[in-house]
Amino acid sequence: MKSISQIFLFLLTVFLTVSSPFFKRLTEEVIFSGIIIILSLGVALGLTFNFKKILFLSSFLLVLFSLWFGVNHFDKKLVTVSPLERLALKERQNYFYPKAAKILFSESTLTLYKYNRNLFTNLDFNQFFFAGRPRYRDFALDFPKFQPYLLPFLIIGLILIIKRGLKLFLLTSVLVLLLVAVSDPSFTLGPLPIYPLITGVISLGVFKSIVYFILLARKIC
Amino acid sequence: MLKILLIGLVLFLAVFLRIVNISETPPVYLDEASIGYDAYSLSIRSKDQYGEPWPVFFRSYANFQSPIYIYLTAVSVKILGLTPVSIRLVSILSGMVIILSTYFLIKILNPEFKFRFYTTLILTVSPWAVFFSRGAMEANLGLAIFTTSLYLIFKGLFKKRGLWLILGIILLALTNFGYHAYRLISFGTLFLLILIFYRQLSISLKKVTFLGIACFILILIPQILLLNTPGSLERFKSLEYFSTDFFQANGGELRSQFLGHYQFIILEFFGKYLDYLSLKSLFFDTDPTLVRGIPEMAVFYQWMCVPFIVGLYFLIRERVTKIRLFFILLGLISLIPAALTRDNLYELRVLPFLWTVSILISQGLTKLSQFKKFWPAIIGVVLIMSLIPLYTNYFHLLKYERNIDHSGFINDLFKYTKDRSDKKFIVSLSEPLSYGVALYIYQYDPREFEKSLNFNLENYYTDLTLKTEHNIKNLQIRQINWEVDTFEEVYLAGDEQTISRFKVEENGLEEIVIFRSPLDIRSVTIYKTNPKFKCLARLEKDKVFSSLNQRCQIILK
Numbered sequence: 025m026k027s028i029s030q031i032f033l034f035l036l037t038v039f040l041t042v043s044s045p046f047f048k049r050l051t052e053e054v055i056f057s058g059i060i061i062i063l064s065l066g067v068a069l070g071l072t073f074n075f076k077k078i079l080f081l082s083s084f085l086l087v088l089f090s091l092w093f094g095v096n097h098f099d100k101k102l103v104t105v106s107p108l109e110r111l112a113l114k115e116r117q118n119y120f121y122p123k124a125a126k127i128l129f130s131e132s133t134l135t136l137y138k139y140n141r142n143l144f145t146n147l148d149f150n151q152f153f154f155a156g157r158p159r160y161r162d163f164a165l166d167f168p169k170f171q172p173y174l175l176p177f178l179i180i181g182l183i184l185i186i187k188r189g190l191k192l193f194l195l196t197s198v199l200v201l202l203l204v205a206v207s208d209p210s211f212t213l214g215p216l217p218i219y220p221l222i223t224g225v226i227s228l229g230v231f232k233s234i235v236y237f238i239l240l241a242r243k244i245c
Numbered sequence: 246m247l248k249i250l251l252i253g254l255v256l257f258l259a260v261f262l263r264i265v266n267i268s269e270t271p272p273v274y275l276d277e278a279s280i281g282y283d284a285y286s287l288s289i290r291s292k293d294q295y296g297e298p299w300p301v302f303f304r305s306y307a308n309f310q311s312p313i314y315i316y317l318t319a320v321s322v323k324i325l326g327l328t329p330v331s332i333r334l335v336s337i338l339s340g341m342v343i344i345l346s347t348y349f350l351i352k353i354l355n356p357e358f359k360f361r362f363y364t365t366l367i368l369t370v371s372p373w374a375v376f377f378s379r380g381a382m383e384a385n386l387g388l389a390i391f392t393t394s395l396y397l398i399f400k401g402l403f404k405k406r407g408l409w410l411i412l413g414i415i416l417l418a419l420t421n422f423g424y425h426a427y428r429l430i431s432f433g434t435l436f437l438l439i440l441i442f443y444r445q446l447s448i449s450l451k452k453v454t455f456l457g458i459a460c461f462i463l464i465l466i467p468q469i470l471l472l473n474t475p476g477s478l479e480r481f482k483s484l485e486y487f488s489t490d491f492f493q494a495n496g497g498e499l500r501s502q503f504l505g506h507y508q509f510i511i512l513e514f515f516g517k518y519l520d521y522l523s524l525k526s527l528f529f530d531t532d533p534t535l536v537r538g539i540p541e542m543a544v545f546y547q548w549m550c551v552p553f554i555v556g557l558y559f560l561i562r563e564r565v566t567k568i569r570l571f572f573i574l575l576g577l578i579s580l581i582p583a584a585l586t587r588d589n590l591y592e593l594r595v596l597p598f599l600w601t602v603s604i605l606i607s608q609g610l611t612k613l614s615q616f617k618k619f620w621p622a623i624i625g626v627v628l629i630m631s632l633i634p635l636y637t638n639y640f641h642l643l644k645y646e647r648n649i650d651h652s653g654f655i656n657d658l659f660k661y662t663k664d665r666s667d668k669k670f671i672v673s674l675s676e677p678l679s680y681g682v683a684l685y686i687y688q689y690d691p692r693e694f695e696k697s698l699n700f701n702l703e704n705y706y707t708d709l710t711l712k713t714e715h716n717i718k719n720l721q722i723r724q725i726n727w728e729v730d731t732f733e734e735v736y737l738a739g740d741e742q743t744i745s746r747f748k749v750e751e752n753g754l755e756e757i758v759i760f761r762s763p764l765d766i767r768s769v770t771i772y773k774t775n776p777k778f779k780c781l782a783r784l785e786k787d788k789v790f791s792s793l794n795q796r797c798q799i800i801l802k
Contacts, residue, residue, distance in 0.1 A: 119641045128637055140547055144529035150519050157516030158589045172515065186561040 029231075030073060037068040037227040044223070046169035049213055056213075059089060060220055067224025071185065071193060072231055082220075083196035090203035090217040097207040102138050105131050143205035146215045149175070152222060169214055170222065177229030178222060184232060185225065197221055248358055252348070252365060259344055259369040262635070263337045263378045268329040270379075270644055272653035274536055275678045277381040278685035279305045281332040284318035286691035294684070296695040297705050301422075301467045302476055306678050307711040308483075309476045313390075313422045314383040327688050332381045339389035340378025343600070344368045346389070350396040351604070353403050354568055359614060363607035366624065370631040373544035373592060373599050375639065376537075387424030388596040390416055395434075402442055407453035414457030418464035425480050426582040426594045428468070433578040435461065441571050476706030484586035486513050491587065518584035521595055524550060527602065532592050535650040540642040544592050544599055548630045549606050556609030576601035649767050654760040655679050658738060658769045659686040661758065662720055669735045671721045674769065675742040677713040680722045689717050727752065731779045738771045753778030 041047055041064045050057045063086055070079025105113070113134065117125035127133075150156055153175050156166035170178075185193055204215045273281070283293045283303050292298045293315075294305075302309040317335045325331035344365055351361035368374050377385045394416035401410030417435060420427035435458070446454060471477045486495075492506050499505035499512075520526055528550045532538030545553070560569065579597035592599065610627070614620035648654065655674065659682055662670045672679070684694065697716060701708070714723040725737055725744070731752045737744060748754070754772035761768040 116642065119645055120637070137541075140529060144525040147524040148526075150516060150523055154512060154516040154519065157512055158520060172512070175519075183561050186558055189562070 030069065033068060033072055033227060033231050034065060036230060037065050037223065040064075040174070040227055040230070041219075041223050044170050044219075045167060046214065046219060049167070053213075056216060060216065060223075063089065063220035064223040064227070067193075067220050068227035068231075071181075071190065071224055071228045076192075079190075079192060083192060086196060086217060086220060087199050087203065090200045093215075093217050094203045094206040097211050099138070099142060099206060099208040101208075102135055102142075102206060105134060109134060139205055142207070142209050143201065145209050146201055146204055146218060151214070152218075169219065170226070174226050174230075177226045177233065179229070180233060181225035181227075181229030184228060248362075251362060255362070255365050255369050256341075256344070259341060259365075262369065262375050263340050266640065267333055267337070267379060270640060271651040272648065272656050273329050273332065273682065273685065274380070274651050275306075275676070275681050276310075277329075277332055278652075278681040279678075280310070280315055280318060280381045280383075281322065281327055282681065282684045282689075282691075283310075283315045284322045284332070285327045285685075285688065286694075287315065287319035288323040289691060292691070292695075294691055294694055295698060295700050295702065295705065297702055300705065301471055302706070304476070304705060306681065307479070307709050309479050309706075311383045311387070311422055311424050313419065314381065314386045317386070318381070327685065333379065336378055336380060336382050336385045339386045340374060342389040343374070343378075343385075343392050346392040346396045347600070347604070350392065350399060353396070353399050357611065359620065360607060360611045363610040363614075364604055366627060367549075367603045367607050367610070368600075370627070370635065371545055371549075371599075371603055372539055372542050372635065372639070373596070374603070375635060376539055377593065377596065382593060384424045384426065384593045384596050387420050387427050388600060390420045390423050391427065391430070391434075391597060392600065394420065398438060401450075401453075402446070405447065405450060407450055410450065410453050411457045411460065414454075415460050415464065418461040421465060421468060426579075429582045430579050430597055433581070434575060437571055437574050437578070441567050441574075445567075471706055474706040475709055479709060481586075484588065486510070486587040513587075514584050517586075517589065518580055520590055521580050521583060521598065524553075526590055527553070530590065533590055534588070535647055537591070537593055539639050540646045542634060542638045545602070545606070546631055546634060552606045552609030552613060553602065554609070555612050556605040556607070559608065559612050560605065572601055572604065649762045652676070652679070652682055654762050654767070654769055655682050656686065657760045658771075659683045659720075661760070661771070662736075662738070663687055663718075666719050669719055669721070670771070671723065671725055671730055671735055671737050673723065673725045673737070673739045673743040675740055680713060680715045680717070683715075683717050683720055683722060687717055687720070731774050732776050733774060734776060735774050736771050737774060738769060740767060740769050744770065744772065751782075753782070 038061060041061050047057065047060070050060070063082055066078050066082025066085070069075055070082055113129050113131070116129045119125070120128060145151065148156075150158075151166065152169045153172045155168040200217050200221060204217050207215065209215075283305060286292060286294045293300055293303055297304070301312060303312055303315050314335055318332060321331040321334040325334070347368055348361055348365050351364050355361065394413045397409045397413030397416060399413075401407065401413055414435070417431050420431045439454070443451070443454075468477065475482075486492075487510060489506070492509050493500065496505060496509050499509045502508065527543060528545050528547050529543050531540065531542055532544075560573070563569075565573075576598050579601070580595055583591055583594035586594065588594075610623065614623045655676065658672070662668075662672070663686055672683070683689075694715075694717075698712060700712075714721075716722075725739065727748065730737065731754075736757065737754065744754075749756075749772065753775040755775060757771045757773050759768050759770045
């Protein structure tokens with residue numbers, strides 16, 4: 025019975041990954057497609073059946089992938105200051121006492137600001153499910169990465185994870201988010217290393233919902 | 246004793262943050278000016294600026310504002326005169342009522358002192374709470390009535406006192422007159438309360454609840470009677486995205502798809518709904534309506550993201566009690582009115598949601614301080630990480646970078662013209678509602694203004710047209726008639742869009758004074774006309790034309 029469930033979850037995760045709008049755009053990037061399917065499977069199986077080794081291994085690979093992604097798609101704007109930004113910084117420095125202004129509106133605070141902007145952009149669910157609707161990010165050529173109707177399952181999955189106190193997964197998510205935040209937010213395919221996490225949680229949500237309904241149906245019958 | 250001292254200090258900080266430099270920061274905005282002028286009119290003659298006695302909605306700029314804020318402001322205007330302080334006093338007091346009522350509400354629901362202390366602290370320093378308490382915002386008053394009603398209702402429920410329960414339900418009904426969004430939220434809240442707590446009520450309290458519901462409906466009768474008038478629906482109609490016209494203009498690819506209009510409505514609703522729940526909106530993005538936000542600052546500080554996530558984590562992990570369920574659902578339903586409007590991220594419409602998020606952040610802080618054990622250090626960190634950005638972004642950046650949005654230089658213009666009452670000014674600004682600021686600054690006699698409007702009061706709630714050209718003492722607010730006005734000795738005031746450089750040179754206008762926004766992005770200039778120059782230019786033009794005429798006649802012959 026358990027092996028059937030595992031096969032079902034395997035197929036479900038593959039289906040959810042392949043049918044996601046983001047995957048269609050990955051067709052030319054075969055390596056990315058393969059990595060994302062494998063990592064999604066690892067996360068989904070590890071989360072659903074509590075396979076600690078698989079979860080640990082996929083978490084480790086996911087962090088490595090995020091690191092690679094962050095380095096290869098590094099957001100150069102984080103470390104460079106455009107003439108317009110420099111002008112704004114200078115203007116703002118004039119509003120305050122010079123010593124305080126140099127700390128408050130320095131280039132390093134601007135870098136921190138931009139990093140936070142990337143971080144919070146990656147935490148925006150609208151970007152993943154509604155193509156950034158209603159505030160489209162035209163520069164990023166936004167498109168929905170996942171089907172909007174899967175959002176409730178993501179929430180169910182997240183609730184289940186928190187209820188079970190899966191600290192390894194939560195820690196991995198935080199690490200991935202922190203690492204991906206250094207990548208360029210205008211990258212057309214979006215923050216790729218986050219997708220296996222989302223797909224894994226959605227798979228868990230869908231799987232547990234189906235199990236719940238089967239049990240409910242059995243009870244009723 | 247220590248507890249009282251701590252709460253006392255936080256309340257002192259709350260008062261300080263809400264009143265410091267209140268008459269200067271921010272400048273009086275168009276909407277505030279209109280609220281102030283309506284209140285001024287009420288305080289003098291018990292009628293609004295149009296001459297309507299005790300309206301259910303105030304016509305204002307034909308946008309039909311909720312009434313309670315203006316009625317209460319009439320009292321402060323009567324006592325203090327028409328000043329920025331008197332216009333904002335109700336909002337400042339509302340901010341304090343929100344903090345106090347929440348403190349007592351949490352005291353009933355949770356005996357832990359730390360939790361209610363943190364809630365008080367978060368509501369004191371949160372950017373949204375400070376910002377909306379320092380401007381004449383009906384929504385802030387609406388939230389104050391709402392939180393007080395919840396306090397009374399829960400006191401009635403827990404102490405089993407029917408009187409508190411009825412008073413709470415009556416106040417809940419009054420929120421409908423406090424701000425438009427509560428016309429949905431109050432019903433939702435009442436429904437939730439009945440759904441979740443009805444079973445635990447004793448028979449006598451059930452009877453009292455029914456009495457309260459009857460009162461709720463009775464109070465709403467004036468609004469129900471006006472429900473079909475354009476005035477009552479105007480706010481929603483001008484903001485909804487259900488119409489075919491809006492879909493055709495904004496539908497994109499969906500316009501050619503099967504059931505595209507329905508898909509569009511669903512996507513708009515959930516997209517907007519989720520946008521308010523997004524961590525980016527809560528902790529990073531500033532309100533896109535620049536006049537409703539602090540530069541580079543969201544409704545909460547970025548650091549609050551951590552206690553928010555911790556609070557959410559424990560909310561999910563711990564047992565869902567009825568009270569928790571109520572607050573979760575309350576937070577979720579309070580987003581519905583905002584998600585039904587076409588504006589993106591309009592935080593003013595979701596204050597009850599921000600209030601519930603503040604409670605969740607406090608919950609997170611309480612949990613964090615249990616781990617650390619040394620909670621005074623957490624208070625110190627909270628204060629430093631909140632007050633420094635508030636000081637830099639609100640009290641400095643806003644003054645410079647949002648001056649235009651807050652009509653700062655329009656205020657300066659009308660103060661200048663008022664001081665020169667012997668001179669005649671024709672003001673033409675690209676902002677058609679600027680006359681509201683003039684009425685406020687001139688404290689123009691509402692009786693005179695009503696006469697000049699010549700408005701038929703029978704159409705008060707149905708006529709949606711707005712007259713934007715007015716004569717106010719030495720001011721004429723209207724478009725400049727270049728063929729007539731420049732032949733008179735007058736002063737013309739306008740911005741770059743209404744008086745171009747070309748017009749200045751063509752008419753020989755003499756620059757008198759410029760009112761610039763601090764960053765010199767926009768300006769209003771006052772010019773003196775030069776009729777002599779204009780007459781000479783006309784004569785020259787006529788000469789050219791007459792010689793041309795003669796030449797043409799020769800050619801034609």
